[in-house]
Amino acid sequence: MGQSTSSVACARSKQEEAGHQELDQNKMQGKDFSFQVPDECLSCIFQKLSSVDRKTCSLVCKRWHWVEGQGRQRLSLFAQENLLSALPKLLLRFEHVTKLALKCDKKLISIDDEALFIIGRDCRQLKKLKLKGCKQLTDDGMEIFARVCGPLNKISCGSCGFGARGLNSILQHCVNLEDLTVKRLKGLYEGPSELIGPGSGKIRRLCLKELFNAQLFGPLLAGSKHLHTLMLSKNSGNWDKLLDIITEHLPELVELHMEKLQLSDRGLQAVARCKNLEVLYVVKAPECTNVGLSAVATGCRKLRKLHVDGWKASRVGDEGLLSVARACNDLQELVLIGLNATMTSLSPLAASCLGLERLALCNSETFGDPEFSCIITKCQSLKKLCIKSCPISDQGMEVLATGCPNLVKIKIKKCRGVTPASIDWLQNNRESLVVTLDNGIASTTTDLPRPLPPGANRAPRISAPQNRSPLAKARLAIVAGGSFVACTFLRWSSPSTSGSSSPAGA
Template sequence: MRGHDWINTCLPDELIEEIFQRVDSKSDRDACSLVCKRWLGLERLSRTTLRIGASSCPDLFVNLLASRFPNVKTVHIDERLAISLPVHLGKRRGRDKTKLTPRRLHYSDEKSEEGDFESVSLTDNGLTALADEFVKLEKLSLIWCSDISSFGLTSFAQKCASLRSLDLQGCYIGDQGLAAVGKCCQQLQDLNLRFCEGLSDRGLIDLAIGCGESLKSLGVAACAKITDISLEAVGSNCKFLETLSLDSEYIHNKGVMAVAQGCNLLKVLKIQCSNVTDDTLTAVATSCLSLELLALYSFQQFTDKGLCAVGKGCKKLKSLTLSDCYFLSDKGLEAIATGCTELTHLEVNGCHNIGTIGLESVGRSCLHLTELALLYCQRISNCALSEVGKGCKNLQALHLVDCSSVGDDAISNIGRGCQNLKKLHIRRCYEVGNKGIIAVGEHCHSLTDLSLRFCDRVGDEALIAIGQGCSLQYLNVSGCIQIGDAGIVAIARGCPRLTQLDVSVLQNLGDMALVELGEGCPLLKDIVLSHCHQITDVGLSHLVKKCTMLKSCQAVYCPRITTAGVATVVSTCPNMKKLLVEKCKVSPRTRRRAGSIISYLCVEL
């Protein structure tokens, strides 16, 4: 019957809640909650995760959310993210004009009615309220909540025995609070202590003793008082640890080796410790036979010896990151390639002694490789990538930055051999030109993400081939000075699913390209037009009138875009969140209308 509400009549609450839980998009869930009061209540009951930025009354904010979303199991509070609430908590719209401003400093400039300073950071009281109100809480993330102390964490831990994940990044809590977590939260599996400067070995030891049977993931960074002593306790007590991330100059071989020898189930190891040497990697290779991910950052005291040991022992290794490891050479990478044939992800960043021979070995042996990143690798030549193209047929993502010896022959072989390629990012590889990118366009029909930043030999012919062969969603050709209207027009006509576009510093790009983008790419959300000297208000007007989903636009140093063009963007794009322009191009009327979304480039220094 027309007009009959079949859904609310026939479907029980449990089924509608189940439907809401399967809706991934927050905006879609919010839209569902506006249908009727019943759906609003059911959607609130089905919500299991909350993300909270900084607010003027965080403690009251927690109470308000808890009353509306009683089944929440995961809470993220990040005080780096500033938000403002439209109305004062607890008061109806129209009765109080007080505006809650975003958190800027630790203390408010204005006094509250009681004469005290208004809190703008979550306090121990708010943390206690979290424990009291969210009775099903399992995961808590407190990012840079600087007013949290051991007292609040102790109170929280005593009431949240079912807690499984705790992130305390940037929180200045002490050993007493962490010890309370270890004593009370004995189901804890994941713990992040990055930038917790108030902690020492005592707190981590107590935690390891209390949560030794459950802890699976531990992260420590910039904690000067956490040393090898507490890591030895982790190795002795946390037998089921699977993930360890360390960033400290106070940790040496002794501590990491204790974890490696005691935690045989370790699968993920990330180390940025300047005092760790080959001995540690040898211990890892001997004891951690289940290791799947190894990331080594800024290592200056170990050589190919350690990497050769990993290649011999860690046969299950799937992901390897080597960043600023100056003493590694082709020998170490060859050992990994021949020993760890299940490798799927490889990143080599700033390892200047790794060259062609090592990567050729990867191409011949690591046939399951899906992602390869080569950053600042001056010694890697076309031959190496050609070998990857021949052997790594499953490659889906390739990142190249400042690889001066890589040119068209390498990219052509990648295009012909790796036809499953979905992402190709190339930056400042000046030998790459049209020939290589044309081969990618002709063979890699699954490509959706292409970035060619400052590849000044790439021109319109390359983008024409891409437009004819690929359906891009993301394109960045910033600084490719030979690209003009013809190339972007081909993209506009061939890539209707394009959502992000960066054409900055294209001196030959004009209004025709923007008109075609407006006609062919209705899903466009983010565009960067900075330093495009030929673009005018006319082209910009055509673009924004057709691309109604635009959320972000950057148009600085575009001399032919005037105050009228900026006003057109503001008046035409209802979804615009950020507009970056010169201050002189924003009229008082435009500033009044959309001041909150306009950002200015500082040019008056």
């Protein structure tokens, strides 16, 4: 029995030795074991890697170079003029790209119409295209590209050279286009421009930003019957009249963002016609008052998210918020900036909006400890809370020990009445609550550490805030190195442990 066992063990050792010899022989012969992995599996592995790691792996061998290129669906290129010569071979390698970004620096010469034609001709699976800083693109180039490109459904263009005619070509020939973003389009400023039509009318998301004559998009807005999301930011012109016209034709509008527009209560009253509106941002519109907000609340009863920034005008207050409390019972997120809300409106708001989960109150002179206590006591569904530049104090923070049972995170910014001592007390009473404090003295936000169990010792932690001055950084370095310096001095002054007698002992 012993001999048979030893013979089996001897056979196994011989097999292992033979296997190691074969492995060493394969290494010596330069055999690539990755060939046992199918191309599909290798491509899936590459897709799990970061962009840097993918580029590194593509340089290992010709097969990895080819497989990585065939499996890449997103590609970002520096769209300088010398890109034209490399485009044919580059697009042959990345022939399955569905999302392409072409970006060029403002001070350099970008790609021209010929390069864009090659992209439209060779990228047959392209669905998303982003153009930024391509000043050499013209209306003629965009028209040719629109005729030869694949099934595009999303286009974003910023600081480019073409204008209204180029956009109309895209809208007419790209029949699958659903998402359009236009920012700082240079071609719209040169001479008289034609109106921008609806094209196929399939646009569902439209973003217009920093346009001098965004009124040209009126026909596109009115003709996009299926528009779901509309974002308007820093566009000149009177938007009251345009909103009065287009809102009658947008029955499916769900999300509307308006920032730094010439907008008054008349525009908000026009928005109130959008009965299916669920998300509304009114940011930095000082001419809007309680009348406009009340109209929106009455007309848009399905609101889930509401952001109102009064921009220090103080023309929206309790009256408008009371209308929101009465009509918008499905509200889940509410952000109020520069509004002087009091108990008169906050108490009904907290009582009626039972599903409110996220709340932010910023730059309010009337939101003090009583208002804070009201919110914490009545908003039982609240999960995230942000208070900034409001006159609350340590006394008001005490209610957080038992209120808002579902609260997960709270941010306190630039509220000078709240001290770190109250935050420490709060974390000792609610360890699961994440608290962020910036009392306005430090230049950055500091996440306070979680309290340790009784009897445990915490190692000192010094975090270096951002945006510090050079003098502050030097002081911080001295403080951080204090423990090392102290230990060094202590070692120098203590008796030697090598066995030799110290001067003190002599």
